[in-house]
Amino acid sequence: MSASATSAGTVPARGEGRLTGIFGPSLRPYLGLMPGLAIVFLCVALPCLWLLYLSSFDDAGRLSAVNYERLIDQVSYRRIFVTTFLVSAQTVICCVLLGVPLATFIASLGRRSAALFIGAILFPLWTSLLVRAYAWLVILQRNGLVNNWLMSAGVIDEPLPLAFNTFSTVLGMTHIMLPIFLLPVIGAMRDIDRSLIRAAASMGASRTYTYRKVFLPLALPGIVAGATLVFVMSLGFYVTPAILGGGNVQAISMRIARSLSTYSNFGAAAAIGVVLLLSTLALLAVSLLIRRLAQGRAGGGHA
Amino acid sequence: MALAFNGARPSGALAGHADTGADIDISGLTKTYGDFTALRNVDLSMRPGEFVAVLGSSGSGKSTLLMALAGFIQPDSGSIRVRGREVLGDPANRRGFGVVFQNYALFPHMTVFENVSFPLRLRKIARSEVARRTEQVLETVKLGGYGDRPIAALSGGQRQRVALARAIVYEPQVLLMDEPLSALDKSLREEMQIEIRELHEKLHITTLYVTHDQREALTMADRIAVMSKGEIMQIDTPERIYREPSSEFVARFLGEAVVFSRGDAGRAFSNLPPAPAANLDLVMIRGEDFRLEPAAREPCSQTTATVAAVVFQGDSWLARLTTAGGLPFDVRIQRADSRRVASLTGGAEVTLYVRHEDIHFLRVDP
Numbered sequence: 001m002s003a004s005a006t007s008a009g010t011v012p013a014r015g016e017g018r019l020t021g022i023f024g025p026s027l028r029p030y031l032g033l034m035p036g037l038a039i040v041f042l043c044v045a046l047p048c049l050w051l052l053y054l055s056s057f058d059d060a061g062r063l064s065a066v067n068y069e070r071l072i073d074q075v076s077y078r079r080i081f082v083t084t085f086l087v088s089a090q091t092v093i094c095c096v097l098l099g100v101p102l103a104t105f106i107a108s109l110g111r112r113s114a115a116l117f118i119g120a121i122l123f124p125l126w127t128s129l130l131v132r133a134y135a136w137l138v139i140l141q142r143n144g145l146v147n148n149w150l151m152s153a154g155v156i157d158e159p160l161p162l163a164f165n166t167f168s169t170v171l172g173m174t175h176i177m178l179p180i181f182l183l184p185v186i187g188a189m190r191d192i193d194r195s196l197i198r199a200a201a202s203m204g205a206s207r208t209y210t211y212r213k214v215f216l217p218l219a220l221p222g223i224v225a226g227a228t229l230v231f232v233m234s235l236g237f238y239v240t241p242a243i244l245g246g247g248n249v250q251a252i253s254m255r256i257a258r259s260l261s262t263y264s265n266f267g268a269a270a271a272i273g274v275v276l277l278l279s280t281l282a283l284l285a286v287s288l289l290i291r292r293l294a295q296g297r298a299g300g301g302h303a
Numbered sequence: 304m305a306l307a308f309n310g311a312r313p314s315g316a317l318a319g320h321a322d323t324g325a326d327i328d329i330s331g332l333t334k335t336y337g338d339f340t341a342l343r344n345v346d347l348s349m350r351p352g353e354f355v356a357v358l359g360s361s362g363s364g365k366s367t368l369l370m371a372l373a374g375f376i377q378p379d380s381g382s383i384r385v386r387g388r389e390v391l392g393d394p395a396n397r398r399g400f401g402v403v404f405q406n407y408a409l410f411p412h413m414t415v416f417e418n419v420s421f422p423l424r425l426r427k428i429a430r431s432e433v434a435r436r437t438e439q440v441l442e443t444v445k446l447g448g449y450g451d452r453p454i455a456a457l458s459g460g461q462r463q464r465v466a467l468a469r470a471i472v473y474e475p476q477v478l479l480m481d482e483p484l485s486a487l488d489k490s491l492r493e494e495m496q497i498e499i500r501e502l503h504e505k506l507h508i509t510t511l512y513v514t515h516d517q518r519e520a521l522t523m524a525d526r527i528a529v530m531s532k533g534e535i536m537q538i539d540t541p542e543r544i545y546r547e548p549s550s551e552f553v554a555r556f557l558g559e560a561v562v563f564s565r566g567d568a569g570r571a572f573s574n575l576p577p578a579p580a581a582n583l584d585l586v587m588i589r590g591e592d593f594r595l596e597p598a599a600r601e602p603c604s605q606t607t608a609t610v611a612a613v614v615f616q617g618d619s620w621l622a623r624l625t626t627a628g629g630l631p632f633d634v635r636i637q638r639a640d641s642r643r644v645a646s647l648t649g650g651a652e653v654t655l656y657v658r659h660e661d662i663h664f665l666r667v668d669p
Contacts, residue, residue: 198375199408201395203422203473213421217412 048277055270067271077255081275084252087169087241088234092227094174095181100223103182104215107189118186121179129176133243136172137163140244164246172244173234180233181226188222189215221291228287232280252276324509325386325476326351327372332381334367334533341367342378343533352507354500355538356514356524358556364533365513369481372511374398385477400477401470401508405485407462409454415441415465416450422473440472443502460491467499471506478508484519496522517557521545529553550668551585559590561632565664571626572604576659583664591619592661593634595643595653603656608632610651613644620644624653 058064071077106117124132139145140162147159162168192215200210238253245251252272259269327349334342341364349355359365370376372383374395383390390398409418420437428436441447444464454462463483470478483499484492500523503510514520520527521541528538529552537549548554551562568586569575575586597603608624611631620636622644634655636644647653 193406193408195404195406195408196410198373198395199402199404199410199469200421201375202373202398202400202402202479203425203469204396204399205421205425206396209425213425214410218410 051270051273054266055274057267067267070268071271071275080250080252080255083250084235087166087249087251088231090170091173091177091234092231094170095177095230096223096227099178099181099185099226103185103189106186121182125179129239132175133172133240136168136244140168163244164248166249168244169241169249172240173237176240177230177234181230184226184229185219185222189219192218224287224291228284231283235276235280324352324507327477327509328384330382332371332378332383334371334376334378340533342371345535347528347535347538349509352509354503354510354512354523354525355528356512356520357528357530358514358517358520359530360515363530365530366481369479369511369513373400373402373479399475400479401475403466403470403480403483405482407466409462409465411454414450415446415452415454418454418465419468419472421469426473436472440468444468459487460495463487463495471508475508478510480510480512482514499523529556547663551587551665552668554587554665559633559635561588561590561634563630567628567630570628572606574604576662578664582666584667585665587663587665588657588661590633591635592657594656595636595640597656598658602659604659604662605654605656607652607654610647610649610653612649613647622647
């Protein structure tokens, strides 16, 4: 910081510690953060750099961009990225379509009943992903619950292809992600001042008009936060697409696992990881931008 | 209805009504929450264009009354007639009343213009008309040119004006205000009191104004309704309710009142006038009606009291006294008498005079 340098230079340190002279006065308050920053560096930054390092060598151990070239050249890689982003996007859409009405309902409840519903939503989070994925298989497979019922009821003659496709993958992922989506959305909705709803009604607005023009816009930051969370987490999903996709849905995470376990190709796996990381960060930036714009209108803008 | 803002010709979706606000007739309004009675058989009639302040402490039911009128609380029984028509069955968004909320309830995601034009936009009024009327009402509340500001960039007083503008922009027949000035500091509050009063004189919207501030009620209202425990204790013009309170509660709630039982007063005062009726067993005198000298040509009662303490309070002195019988009471001595106050030290005896017309007899509150 140039400011600290000048102040350290012009204002003589009154012998109250040499640190002032070395780092400048403005750095001192941050010294206490050092242990925390060190942990973040070790656990987050270092592995990412390590990933970047691994991805920049070919099989023979020479520095090369071959791992990234493969990602661009091979159609199969591109398809995997497209599939993963599409499945994630579909999961987000399902979460929004199911979650926004549900969150509206829960946010409108009294404190006790709301706690009950939130508890019911959070409860599945304690069961294993694997168990939930297999539970969906029991329901969706060729001779699963749904097909058996429909066949015995005479609605269909042939079992429907419910499992091992994008449909079952998105369904399973929505099931897992919905609670994660709901929490920030319910939070945002509960924070909305009820007198705003009353004010809109007093001016003659119908319930739907108030919902569209007042309630939803104010809940939007929460919805964007929830959707971003779901999307980012969906990008790295492994167990659910692996089981419910049954090999028909190729997610990035599965390709990374195969590169490592089948081919022991750390460079290729690392390159996929880096690209996934960068695209996720780009997405977060876009989401942040949207929220900034929303908040810029809500407050502060040009004071 | 003709709300001639700045002399412009009125034209609104709600035009076609008479020139003033609606008359309101509330009768037998009752609302209970479990064991708690928020409103007990409240009757209140308001003339078209009248400004009524509902004055009460918190929990007196004054806000419940306003919320019932606005349609946010469904009373257990009673009726609310506006222009002779029962409105209790109408939901809040069909009543067409303007409401100013205590916390303003401005939409934080909208600009000043969007907030104020909200009630017009939902009425499917042509865009140019919306813009014209919104600008006009913003001028009226002295916020011309503030349309593009976000709400967060406004001061408390400006937010108050936006809330007011939004409540009157669609030309409602009835305006309900729930302690709209309580969040402002004192000088701004006094300024806004005058402004709202002026605005009311210009627009003649029938206004129900809920407040806990007696000075605010006295300053603004045509009539004041004092509420306590869900009941209207008295409703009258500011001057009459101050001069002739009908009960000890009202006497103490508005202004400073010295209240003695008739027996105590008889012992403490000499030359006390007779009570106009037998059941009026309390004697009430305003603290500022005690004088250090007898009035020239008017009959006075007098009392001798011992000074406990004298406190300077800027515009006046507060003297804490005890009667010969040992009853404490507070009187207010105007600054004009400062010279004589000097002699009022603790333990001194002082003779005080009260004109007969300043002595009021009250019933004991049931």
